[in-house]
Amino acid sequence: MAELSCYTTARWSGVRVALGRRAAERLARDSAALGLGTIDPEFALAELTRLAAYRFGAEPGIVRLEARRDGNGALALVGATRGLGPDPRAWSAVSAAHAGPHAIAPGAKLARPDVEAAREAARTAHSDDALMFDAKGRLVEGARANSIVVRDDGALLVPAAALGGVRGLALGVLLDTLPEIAEAELTRDDLARAAELIAVSSVRGAKPIARLDGVEIGAASAPGPVCERLAAILRAAA
Numbered sequence: 001m002a003e004l005s006c007y008t009t010a011r012w013s014g015v016r017v018a019l020g021r022r023a024a025e026r027l028a029r030d031s032a033a034l035g036l037g038t039i040d041p042e043f044a045l046a047e048l049t050r051l052a053a054y055r056f057g058a059e060p061g062i063v064r065l066e067a068r069r070d071g072n073g074a075l076a077l078v079g080a081t082r083g084l085g086p087d088p089r090a091w092s093a094v095s096a097a098h099a100g101p102h103a104i105a106p107g108a109k110l111a112r113p114d115v116e117a118a119r120e121a122a123r124t125a126h127s128d129d130a131l132m133f134d135a136k137g138r139l140v141e142g143a144r145a146n147s148i149v150v151r152d153d154g155a156l157l158v159p160a161a162a163l164g165g166v167r168g169l170a171l172g173v174l175l176d177t178l179p180e181i182a183e184a185e186l187t188r189d190d191l192a193r194a195a196e197l198i199a200v201s202s203v204r205g206a207k208p209i210a211r212l213d214g215v216e217i218g219a220a221s222a223p224g225p226v227c228e229r230l231a232a233i234l235r236a237a238a
Contacts, residue, residue: 003102005068006030008044009083009170011238012052015205018238019169019202020045023065026109026169031067033105037075039067047077054080055081062203066111084203089222090210091199091220092130095188096121098132098140100163109166118143120126129193129199129210134163139186141165147209148174149186150226152195157184169202174230175235191217196224202238206230 009028010023017023024044031039044065052063062082071078096118102108119128123142130143139147140163148171149157158175159165160183167175175181184190191197197209197217208227209217218224223231 003068004034004125005066006034006071006108007066007111008035008048008062009062009064009203010048012056012063013238014056014058014060017045017048017052017063019173020048022169022172023048027065027067030105030108030110031075032140033108034110036067036069037074039079043079047079050077051079053079072079074139078082080088087204088128088207090236092126092201092210092211093129093131093142093209093213094121094125094127095110095213096110096130096132098134098164100134101162105113107161107167108163109168112192116142126139126192128207129209131136131209133188141198145207146171148198148200148226148230149184149190149194150196150198151226152193155196156181156226157186158182158191160184161184168200170200170205173234174200177233177237183230188212193219196226198227198230200223200230200234202234205234 006022008027010017024041027040027044028039064080066078097115122130133138140160144169199207206227208223
């Protein structure tokens with residue numbers, strides 16, 4: 001059995017960790033749920049900030065902090081950084097399988113084989129994300145970002161939390177800000193009929209998904225009005 005670990009990832013603006021407090025609190029919550037140990041969110045935020053500032057200085061970048069057991073069984077925090085890389089205006093995505101909710105900590109941001117396989121599928125297809133569906137064909141989450149479906153009638157829908165998708169930092173901001181966002185069981189057909197399909201993450205903000213498995217979604221070659229609204233909310237929160 002693979003060793004349990006959880007992590008949080010956030011964007012360094014050159015000045016601060018965007019949504020840094022949320023990132024640190026998520027790591028503390030998930031570590032406790034998995035039984036890895038207690039993490040002080042203030043310490044985690046300080047570590048994220050220290051690592052990002054050391055690695056990037058005044059330039060933007062991505063910082064990650066992982067909680068896991070060391071060789072002696074004690075809780076260890078392991079940091080990593082990477083550059084921002086390409087940032088296309090609109091995304092494409094492929095379909096991938098989701099393994100289902102974690103038995104101990106559903107919704108936690110874990111190092112998971114199904115997510116790694118989905119990310120590899122996206123890389124192989126030269127796509128920006130992989131949308132993960134359960135055995136019943138219901139959308140659960142993206143391997144890199146959460147998804148929001150905008151129907152023709154203007155309704156904003158997200159996959160049901162009970163399906164086990166990670167509640168990303170950006171999605172948390174939007175759920176707190178926009179009470180009209182509702183949970184729903186969403187299929188590929190729902191995505192195909194969407195007025196907008198939007199990926200949201202703390203690193204990339206809000207991005208339109210223009211194609212899924214090579215099929216165009218809505219008129220998403222450029223951000224639609226809802227995507228632009230969500231992007232503005234996330235910029236203000238960061």
